[in-house]
Amino acid sequence: MVEFPPGEEQHICAICREPFEEFDDEFASNYANLVCRTCDERAVNAEGESAKFGPHDGQGDNPVFIDGVKCWRRIRFGGAITRKDEFDCDSVGEFHRKHRDDYSDR
């Protein structure tokens, strides 16, 4: 069961549970288990180094780990959109399949 599935309002960060300041409700509802920027800044890669991203989607470290929790990023508008993984997925494709019902593999 995804805690914050896409299509439903999400007001708090999936990691720290603080209310979002940087995302409005409509934006957050587009993503599963969205993570706030403050948590995202703590993200490290599998080697424990500060996680890099971008500049384009599919580049940079993925997955990343925040407080030991696996998360997947996508790059949008020059910034990272980071989502918490509830199922320990092996790829961002698997993350999408398991966290959103509307996902199709195209």
Ligand SMILES: [Zn+2]
């Ligand atoms: Zn947070």
